[in-house]
Amino acid sequence: MRGIPMMTEAVLPASSGGGWSRLYQGKTIPVLTVLLFLCAIWYAGAVYLNSSVLISGYERNNVEWDAGRLVSDAWAMERPILPAPHQIAEEINKTVFQKKITSKRSLVYHAWVTTSATLLGFAFGALLGIMLAVGIVHVQTLDRSLMPWVIASQTIPILAIAPMIIVVLGNMGLTGTIPKSIISMYLCFFPITIGMVKGLRSPDVLQLDLMRTYSASTAQVFWKLRVPASVPFLFASLKVAIAISLVGAIVGELPTGAVAGIGARLLAGSYYGQTIQIWSALIVASVLGMLLVFLVSVIERLVMKKMGYGT
Amino acid sequence: MHRAVGSDDGTGVVTAPAKPVIEIEKLNLVFQTPDAPVHALSDVDLTVNAGDFVSFIGPSGCGKTTLMRVIADLETPTGGHISVNGMTPREAREQRAYGYVFQAPALYPWRTVRKNVMLPLEIMGLDKAEQERRARDNLALVNLEGFEKKFPWQLSGGMQQRVSIARALSVEPDLLLMDEPFGALDEITRDHLNEQLLRLWDQTGKTVIFVTHSIPESVFLSSKIVVMSPRPGKIMDVIDCDLPRDRKLDIRETPEFLAIAHRVREGLRAGHSYDD
Numbered sequence: 041m042r043g044i045p046m047m048t049e050a051v052l053p054a055s056s057g058g059g060w061s062r063l064y065q066g067k068t069i070p071v072l073t074v075l076l077f078l079c080a081i082w083y084a085g086a087v088y089l090n091s092s093v094l095i096s097g098y099e100r101n102n103v104e105w106d107a108g109r110l111v112s113d114a115w116a117m118e119r120p121i122l123p124a125p126h127q128i129a130e131e132i133n134k135t136v137f138q139k140k141i142t143s144k145r146s147l148v149y150h151a152w153v154t155t156s157a158t159l160l161g162f163a164f165g166a167l168l169g170i171m172l173a174v175g176i177v178h179v180q181t182l183d184r185s186l187m188p189w190v191i192a193s194q195t196i197p198i199l200a201i202a203p204m205i206i207v208v209l210g211n212m213g214l215t216g217t218i219p220k221s222i223i224s225m226y227l228c229f230f231p232i233t234i235g236m237v238k239g240l241r242s243p244d245v246l247q248l249d250l251m252r253t254y255s256a257s258t259a260q261v262f263w264k265l266r267v268p269a270s271v272p273f274l275f276a277s278l279k280v281a282i283a284i285s286l287v288g289a290i291v292g293e294l295p296t297g298a299v300a301g302i303g304a305r306l307l308a309g310s311y312y313g314q315t316i317q318i319w320s321a322l323i324v325a326s327v328l329g330m331l332l333v334f335l336v337s338v339i340e341r342l343v344m345k346k347m348g349y350g351t
Numbered sequence: 352m353h354r355a356v357g358s359d360d361g362t363g364v365v366t367a368p369a370k371p372v373i374e375i376e377k378l379n380l381v382f383q384t385p386d387a388p389v390h391a392l393s394d395v396d397l398t399v400n401a402g403d404f405v406s407f408i409g410p411s412g413c414g415k416t417t418l419m420r421v422i423a424d425l426e427t428p429t430g431g432h433i434s435v436n437g438m439t440p441r442e443a444r445e446q447r448a449y450g451y452v453f454q455a456p457a458l459y460p461w462r463t464v465r466k467n468v469m470l471p472l473e474i475m476g477l478d479k480a481e482q483e484r485r486a487r488d489n490l491a492l493v494n495l496e497g498f499e500k501k502f503p504w505q506l507s508g509g510m511q512q513r514v515s516i517a518r519a520l521s522v523e524p525d526l527l528l529m530d531e532p533f534g535a536l537d538e539i540t541r542d543h544l545n546e547q548l549l550r551l552w553d554q555t556g557k558t559v560i561f562v563t564h565s566i567p568e569s570v571f572l573s574s575k576i577v578v579m580s581p582r583p584g585k586i587m588d589v590i591d592c593d594l595p596r597d598r599k600l601d602i603r604e605t606p607e608f609l610a611i612a613h614r615v616r617e618g619l620r621a622g623h624s625y626d627d
């Protein structure tokens with residue numbers, strides 16, 4: 041899914057700008073051009089993919105048809121193979137703006153259900169990730185004993201383990217947001233651990249020697265050197281982690297047969313062949329992901345500015 | 352041979368027998384590197400007394416920084432004996448016996464100039480008012496008033512180095528270890544800081560160990576000049592520099608000054624001779 045291009049950008053600690061400043065740096069026109077180009081391909085693709093269904097329908101019902109009719113029908117089907125962009129836009133308009141946000145049919149409501157699990161999972165993941173990193177950096181045996189497990193945890197496909205987590209937690213009486221955020225946490229602590237370990241180890245020999253000449257305690261070295269030095273690394277990994285966290289929350293909604301949330305919409309959509317609903321849920325999910333990453337980068341920029349990391 | 356670097360420099364200031372601050376005997380340090388062991392220090396003997404201003408001078412790679420790091424307990428010798436204030440270097444470091452100015456500024460980029468100077472004071476647990484007083488005074492000493500709120504990247508290399516000097520001075524140590532502290536400065540600033548340092552040394556009676564590549568600087572500042580030579584790093588000569596303690600910059604044109612400078616140059620040449 042989406043999230044991959046954001047990862048490459050977010051991995052660089054020094055990546056500055058973005059968001060609004062990008063608009064002002066004359067990138068609007070190229071971005072719009074690409075968007076238009078994609079839309080054109082999309083419309084063409086919709087005709088191409090939907091035509092065979094339509095043509096067999098025409099032939100069955102002996103309907104006279106020409107290219108013009110085929111195109112307009114291909115862009116207006118109820119259950120198209122690939123819906124046209126304006127159909128998705130209409131659906132999003134209907135379910136995001138026209139419905140009360142408390143309504144079960146409002147996408148805002150579903151997005152919020154997923155977001156709350158995402159944020160909770162992200163908070164758990166950040167906490168777990170940072171604690172693991174602190175342990176790994178300070179205790180040599182943990183470095184050797186824990187790191188392989190941390191890496192192994194990420195090789196297990198989440199789709200295999202998610203149902204089990206839900207069943208086990210459900211047995212313990214935990215349902216709803218908590219199991220979803222646990223899956224979210226399971227996915228997102230990893231980049232935070234890796235980033236934080238790197239960040240806590242980033243002070244160079246000279247910076248550490250300086251602390252040694254003051255005969256600073258381990259705690260003082262940690263708080264006055266390692267933690268501030270790790271902040272750029274932490275934010276780089278938080279941006280990756282929050283996007284992954286959202287994926288985790290959505291995946292967590294799939295095996296539960298959840299009735300609310302973006303994942304539930306995706307599931308229901310595919311169950312009833314409501315492709316337009318699936319696509320609008322997907323779009324809303326990516327917008328949500330971008331918003332969350334944007335939020336983290338805003339906080340990052342504020343913190344980095346406060347810490348004097350240039351501009 | 353044991354080289355004593357005393358400080359009975361004829362001014363009559365020191366009457367009692369000078370107390371040794373640093374005693375080094377037969378000190379050796381071999382770095383184990385992947386290709387070949389590097390003999391950074393070879394049979395170094397040196398005594399530095401309280402109140403001495405000792406300069407190390409010698410070609411690049413002769414072990415000046417390494418010797419300084421051994422004194423500061425940042426490097427462990429592979430042989431010989433060393434004591435600082437009558438203790439092991441480790442004990443001396445744990446008692447915060449010295450202030451160290453590194454060859455590079457080593458400022459923390461997330462701290463303002465003022466906060467960088469306050470770093471050791473925070474670690475020592477001084478109260479806030481005292482931290483601020485010392486930061487202000489020492490930044491003024493290196494002519495950096497008005498730059499307190501700046502971050503290191505907003506300063507030139509020379510200014511950063513001056514911040515690191517202020518940071519070392521703010522600890523108010525009896526022993527100052529300075530590794531090419533004025534290397535990155537322009538001539539005029541360097542002259543000014545030389546005078547300031549000399550005044551500080553004269554008034555406070557600190558012991559200073561100073562690394563430089565400049566012959567005039569070493570003669571102007573020091574009470575003793577230690578000439579070193581490389582491969583393996585060892586002491587070639589120890590030159591007494593008995594100019595008056597309260598010297599002014601224009602002393603650099605006097606015959607006494609030039610005679611000592613000449614001797615230092617000869618010592619450096621001798622160290623180089625088998626090298627080229």
Ligand SMILES: Nc1ncnc2c1ncn2[C@@H]1O[C@H](COP(=O)(O)OP(=O)(O)OP(=O)(O)O)[C@@H](O)[C@H]1O
Pocket residue numbers: 382383384389390391409410411412413414415416417418454584
């Ligand atoms: N950590 C280390 N590992 C291996 N070799 C080292 C290490 N530190 C220094 N050396 C070697 O020891 C020798 C002395 O180095 P040192 O830094 O003391 O020189 P220096 O006199 O301070 O030189 P400069 O004037 O360029 O600062 C050099 O040959 C250097 O390569």
Ligand SMILES: [Mg+2]
Pocket residue numbers: 415416417454530
């Ligand atoms: Mg050096």
